[in-house]
Amino acid sequence: xSKERKLFLIVAAVLIVGSFLITTQMENxxxxxxxYVVLQYVVLATAWNxxxxxxxxxxxxxxxxxxxxxxxxxxxxxxxxxxLYVLLxxxxxxxxxxxxxxxxxTLRLKGVFFSIATLALAVVLQMIISNWSYVGGGAGxxxxxxxxxxxxxxxxxxxxxxxxxxxxxxxxxxxxxEKSWIGRGMAAIRDNEEAAECMGVxxxxxxxxxxxxxxxxxxxxxAPFSYFVVYIEPTSAFHLDYAVNSLAMPMIGxxxxxxxxxxxxxxxxxxxQIATVTLSSEMNLLIVGSLLVGFVVxxxxxxxxxFGKIRARLAGxxx
Amino acid sequence: xxxxxxxxxxLIAGLLLGGFYAAxxxxxxxxxxxxxxxxxxxxxxxxxxxxxxxxxxxxxxFDPILAGLVFAVPSYFLGVAVYRIYYNCFEKTGAESLxxxxxxxxxxxxxxxxxxxxxxxxxxxxxxxxIGKSTxxxxxxxxxxxxxxxxxxxxxxxxxxxxxxxxFFGRAIMGVxxxxxxxxxxxxxxxxxxxxxxxxxxxxAVIAGSLLIIIGPVEPxxxxxxxxxxxxxxxxxxxxxxxxxxxxxxxxxxAESFTSSFFGPSWALAVSFGILxxxxxxxxxxxxxx
Numbered sequence: 001x002s003k004e005r006k007l008f009l010i011v012a013a014v015l016i017v018g019s020f021l022i023t024t025q026m027e028n029x030x031x032x033x034x035x036y037v038v039l040q041y042v043v044l045a046t047a048w049n050x051x052x053x054x055x056x057x058x059x060x061x062x063x064x065x066x067x068x069x070x071x072x073x074x075x076x077x078x079x080x081x082x083x084l085y086v087l088l089x090x091x092x093x094x095x096x097x098x099x100x101x102x103x104x105x106t107l108r109l110k111g112v113f114f115s116i117a118t119l120a121l122a123v124v125l126q127m128i129i130s131n132w133s134y135v136g137g138g139a140g141x142x143x144x145x146x147x148x149x150x151x152x153x154x155x156x157x158x159x160x161x162x163x164x165x166x167x168x169x170x171x172x173x174x175x176x177x178e179k180s181w182i183g184r185g186m187a188a189i190r191d192n193e194e195a196a197e198c199m200g201v202x203x204x205x206x207x208x209x210x211x212x213x214x215x216x217x218x219x220x221x222x223a224p225f226s227y228f229v230v231y232i233e234p235t236s237a238f239h240l241d242y243a244v245n246s247l248a249m250p251m252i253g254x255x256x257x258x259x260x261x262x263x264x265x266x267x268x269x270x271x272x273q274i275a276t277v278t279l280s281s282e283m284n285l286l287i288v289g290s291l292l293v294g295f296v297v298x299x300x301x302x303x304x305x306x307f308g309k310i311r312a313r314l315a316g317x318x319x
Numbered sequence: 320x321x322x323x324x325x326x327x328x329x330l331i332a333g334l335l336l337g338g339f340y341a342a343x344x345x346x347x348x349x350x351x352x353x354x355x356x357x358x359x360x361x362x363x364x365x366x367x368x369x370x371x372x373x374x375x376x377x378x379x380x381f382d383p384i385l386a387g388l389v390f391a392v393p394s395y396f397l398g399v400a401v402y403r404i405y406y407n408c409f410e411k412t413g414a415e416s417l418x419x420x421x422x423x424x425x426x427x428x429x430x431x432x433x434x435x436x437x438x439x440x441x442x443x444x445x446x447x448x449x450i451g452k453s454t455x456x457x458x459x460x461x462x463x464x465x466x467x468x469x470x471x472x473x474x475x476x477x478x479x480x481x482x483x484x485x486x487f488f489g490r491a492i493m494g495v496x497x498x499x500x501x502x503x504x505x506x507x508x509x510x511x512x513x514x515x516x517x518x519x520x521x522x523x524a525v526i527a528g529s530l531l532i533i534i535g536p537v538e539p540x541x542x543x544x545x546x547x548x549x550x551x552x553x554x555x556x557x558x559x560x561x562x563x564x565x566x567x568x569x570x571x572x573x574a575e576s577f578t579s580s581f582f583g584p585s586w587a588l589a590v591s592f593g594i595l596x597x598x599x600x601x602x603x604x605x606x607x608x609x
Contacts, residue, residue: 052417056417058417058420058421058424060424108599108600108603109599111357111420112351112357112359112420113554113599115359115420115424116359116546116547116550116595117595117596117599119543119546119547120547120592120595120596123543123544123547123588123589123592124588124589124592127585127586127588127589130585131585190417240428240540240543244424244425244428247421247424248425251421282432282435282436283436285428285432285435286429286432286433286436288428289425289428289429289432290429292421292425292428293422293425293426293429296408296418296421296422296425297404297408297422300418
């Protein structure tokens with residue numbers, strides 16, 4: 001195990017333990033709710049970036065994968081109310097399979113057509129869920145949280161801890177992919193798919209891997225959603241915000257590294273939580289939209305790229 | 320239940336709707352089909368046009384179609400400005416595939432949010448003497464709110480067709496689509512041609528918006544339902560063919576009309592995406608493809 005990898009694992013473990021320690025100290029429930037949303041975006045942005053940033057296939061259907069995770073959980077809760085980890089695993093499995101299916105689409109659909117297909121997937125799935133009365137149909141359904149959970153004083157704190165752990169795990173997954181030959185192969189696909197294939201990069205395998213992992217992570221992020229919102233309905237689970245945010249955050253942070261989506265999600269996510277309270281939820285969407293367009297136009301490499309450029313310039317001046 | 324009249328009514332409603340779909344997609348067929356600019360924000364410009372029409376209709380009693388035609392002129396310049404940004408930031412550097420797509424998606428979202436902030440999420444509608452009336456031929460009813468957009472939409476497609484095949488500028492656009500370098504060697508600046516074409520595309524989107532709000536009430540977020548529709552029509556018709564766009568629009572309109580007659584309106588949306596996916600899988604060049 002390399003030194004870098006050891007350090008990364010230690011930081012990850014410290015973060016998970018740290019988030020548990022926070023729940024023993026802090027009381028205010030609002031902060032847990034806000035932090036949960038930000039952490040959920042860390043998972044979604046990181047998952048989006050594995051496909052969009054590394055491989056170069058723009059996914060507009062984050063909401064589809066997220067909501068499939070959420071609704072798989074709802075269906076299971078309605079039948080036998082399994083513990084949360086079962087929901088996480090099955091949510092990840094279902095959305096992962098969905099991702100695998102989308103992966104086969106990349107055989108025929110490139111560029112904008114792939115993106116529209118993912119958007120189509122979200123719209124069609126929303127329609128199916130809206131017509132499926134077992135999980136509440138279009139009107140939605142109420143989900144009862146488990147009353148108590150060991151080690152935690154209430155369920156919101158537990159959900160916060162779970163999401164914190166998921167965020168750490170998903171960033172770790174992105175980091176591992178990026179540092180391995182898989183990540184380099186993906187970058188080759190992003191830069192020039194035909195050339196990569198000619199050089200012997202197993203492009204289909206890598207693309208399927210990217211769509212599956214990306215979809216599975218989004219599904220896992222969605223699995224606890226129904227417990228978090230208590231009342232789940234298709235319009236909120238399939239909201240376009242998930243697609244826009246999970247794409248805007250890596251774009252703002254920087255798409256080529258694991259750090260970019262993390263920075264973007266934490267900054268933009270936190271700013272959104274503040275803006276929702278102080279301004280309005282529409283204003284916060286306006287901010288995200290403007291930031292997205294602004295960064296794509298003026299700083300295509302995101303904050304990480306911008307920071308790197310400034311550092312390079314400073315180093316040049318010193319030398 | 321399943322009578323000839325029922326089928327005939329569904330067919331006529333579908334054809335009328337289809338003419339309007341063709342008008343909606345004509346601009347995209349121009350910018351995306353011919354010039355490869357992935358303007359995924361096209362439906363947002365349509366909704367934007369609907370709201371412009373709503374504004375002048377509500378406050379000054381303008382006729383919706385007149386409003387659409389008047390606003391087409393400033394929207395042309397809006398389109399020119401958008402293309403300039405797109406060209407300078409993405410196309411020139413060859414980064415259009417990923418970032419250009421995200422740029423238009425961001426633009427789509429921004430227009431939607433701005434409309435929500437200004438007008439709220441309520442449905443808005445316009446008033447005109449022909450809305451709400453209908454005529455009937457035999458047992459088949461024809462609502463004017465569908466018939467007027469059908470007429471105007473058909474005329475729009477026809478004008479664009481004549482423009483592309485008969486005028487110098489139109490032929491230049493076709494030329495850029497076929498071989499940009501050759502056009503350049505003939506002394507024509509392809510970027511200028513593309514700018515004009517994109518501007519015209521946005522102008523037609525705004526006209527289509529005024530037709531949309533005649534057909535039914537509009538709210539800011541319905542734009543996403545039309546992403547699938549406009550791209551389905553454009554791809555089905557064969558990218559860049561005006562005849563194809565018209566035929567594609569009619570096919571989609573009839574298919575949607577039958578689906579909502581037999582299975583209920585909530586399934587109509589799946590038709591466009593279904594057509595799009597099948598078309599991309601089986602024949603990506605469309606019915607009238609080059």
